Amino acid sequence: MNDTTRNDTLAPISYEAEPYRIKAVEPIKRLTVEQRKGAIEQAGYNPVLLKSEDVYLDFFTDSGTGAMSDRQWAALMMGDEAYAGSRNFYRLENTVRRYYGYRHVVPAHQGRGAENIMSKMLIKQGDFVPGNMYFPSTRLHQELAGGTFVDIIVDEAHDAQAPGLFKGNVDIAKLSALIERVGAERIPYISLGATVNMAGGQPISMANMRAVRTLAQQHGIRVVLDACRSVENAYFVQQREEGYASKSIAEILLEMCSLTDACTMSGKKDALVNIGGWLALNEASLYEQASNLVLVYEGLHTYGGMAGRDMEAMAVGIEESVQQEHIQARVKQVEYFGHRLAACGVPVILPVGGHAVYLDAKRFLDHVPLEEFPAQRLAVELYLASGIRSVERGTLSAGRNVTTGEPNRPTLELVRLAIPRRVYTQSHFDFAVEAIASVHRRRKELRGLRLTHEPKFLRFFQARFELL
Numbered sequence: 001m002n003d004t005t006r007n008d009t010l011a012p013i014s015y016e017a018e019p020y021r022i023k024a025v026e027p028i029k030r031l032t033v034e035q036r037k038g039a040i041e042q043a044g045y046n047p048v049l050l051k052s053e054d055v056y057l058d059f060f061t062d063s064g065t066g067a068m069s070d071r072q073w074a075a076l077m078m079g080d081e082a083y084a085g086s087r088n089f090y091r092l093e094n095t096v097r098r099y100y101g102y103r104h105v106v107p108a109h110q111g112r113g114a115e116n117i118m119s120k121m122l123i124k125q126g127d128f129v130p131g132n133m134y135f136p137s138t139r140l141h142q143e144l145a146g147g148t149f150v151d152i153i154v155d156e157a158h159d160a161q162a163p164g165l166f167k168g169n170v171d172i173a174k175l176s177a178l179i180e181r182v183g184a185e186r187i188p189y190i191s192l193g194a195t196v197n198m199a200g201g202q203p204i205s206m207a208n209m210r211a212v213r214t215l216a217q218q219h220g221i222r223v224v225l226d227a228c229r230s231v232e233n234a235y236f237v238q239q240r241e242e243g244y245a246s247k248s249i250a251e252i253l254l255e256m257c258s259l260t261d262a263c264t265m266s267g268k269k270d271a272l273v274n275i276g277g278w279l280a281l282n283e284a285s286l287y288e289q290a291s292n293l294v295l296v297y298e299g300l301h302t303y304g305g306m307a308g309r310d311m312e313a314m315a316v317g318i319e320e321s322v323q324q325e326h327i328q329a330r331v332k333q334v335e336y337f338g339h340r341l342a343a344c345g346v347p348v349i350l351p352v353g354g355h356a357v358y359l360d361a362k363r364f365l366d367h368v369p370l371e372e373f374p375a376q377r378l379a380v381e382l383y384l385a386s387g388i389r390s391v392e393r394g395t396l397s398a399g400r401n402v403t404t405g406e407p408n409r410p411t412l413e414l415v416r417l418a419i420p421r422r423v424y425t426q427s428h429f430d431f432a433v434e435a436i437a438s439v440h441r442r443r444k445e446l447r448g449l450r451l452t453h454e455p456k457f458l459r460f461f462q463a464r465f466e467l468l
């Protein structure tokens with residue numbers, strides 16, 4: 001099967017029944033329209049600043065928002081809260097070794113803690129770090145360490161309407177050109193995302209990872225995996241790539257990791273916990289550096305900012321994450337949501353990615369100029385109309401160039417509806433589809449936003465606006 005030739009016609013819209021039943025419930029409520037107006041105004045028209053209690057369906061992120069299983073809750077009781085050498089660390093270390101395959105494991109409080117250490121350890125002032133599209137915290141740590149991020153993803157990834165089964169792939173020609181231009185010695189590593197969050201949760205193929213690996217090896221460059229959603233990526237490889245249909249998710253995940261030298265991981269994604277992360281690698285000398293640096297920024301190398309009980313729950317989460325029933329229901333739930341929206345004529349990125357549905361705000365609000373933050377405006381309207389929280393992924397999130405201070409100009413202007421793992425049911429998605437479709441029908445009434453407060457780092461988290 002070719003990466004780009006198969007047509008992305010929508011599969012029949014069906015819902016994969018959940019492979020679990022509900023044992024504890026958390027009540028949620030929907031405010032009145034008037035209350036929502038007050039809440040979003042107080043939040044400076046930035047859904048990030050809303051109180052969670054004022055939100056009905058929270059699609060802000062799939063990060064740390066999943067439901068733990070009964071086995072994970074039971075694991076919390078098995079915490080060994082010793083400062084040093086907790087048995088939960090060794091359980092976690094063994095589990096990461098078994099499912100991700102790296103030799104050494106360093107825990108961190110969450111993904112960005114691991115990114116900080118990886119970046120500080122590998123990047124020197126003036127280096128270049130190529131990656132298949134940026135992720136805000138990953139790029140920021142690369143820049144703070146003195147590096148310059150260079151996007152080497154395939155062009156289709158920047159086109160919300162382009163078909164393609166592996167829109168997260170690296171463009172090997174772009175990578176070669178960069179090596180040619182700056183020299184391999186100024187490229188400490190290639191940063192590979194799988195799946196690619198900012199491209200809409202699009203996967204990278206095994207064949208492409210192998211090609212990156214081959215080129216990297218020829219030039220003595222390391223490959224570092226951003227492993228947050230690599231289980232979701234493994235599912236897409238199983239479903240879409242020739243030769244993988246009969247392989248298990250665990251086998252595919254191990255093969256993906258074997259094509260890289262190290263990874264950073266946020267346990268808040270695939271690993272089904274509310275907080276936690278790690279970095280993992282194979283080289284003994286790097287492990288020595290990492291386990292020393294973690295002491296400065298996170299905690300001793302056998303806890304890295306996590307309680308013992310949290311490491312135990314994460315180890316169980318890793319085991320659950322690679323179960324076929326789990327990952328299949330997970331990805332298909334996201335697909336159901338996206339395909340139903342598309343069937344209502346709402347512009348969404350297709351094919352639908354692994355963890356989120358992305359609305360194409362450039363098409364949704366094609367009358368609102370980019371300077372007026374159409375995606376942010378759309379996210380505000382979804383909250384006003386229905387109590388749904390989503391997040392902007394476009395002009396606002398792209399931030400500014402660190403040297404010139406000019407706003408970065410991404411080609412994609414998206415609203416992300418990220419789906420927490422094992423949290424919502426089919427009727428929640430049906431409600432959301434109807435709400436979004438009704439905003440779409442009256443889209444021409446909407447005007448843009450003006451930025452009134454802009455923080456220095458990761459501005460999308462704390463920016464404030466007014467309605468135009």
Ligand SMILES: *Cc1c(COP(=O)(O)O)cnc(C)c1O
Nearest residue numbers: 110111112135137197228266268
């Ligand atoms: C969430 C995420 C991170 C950072 O992880 P945190 O746990 O939020 O610090 C890095 N990369 C990607 C792709 C992510 O989605």
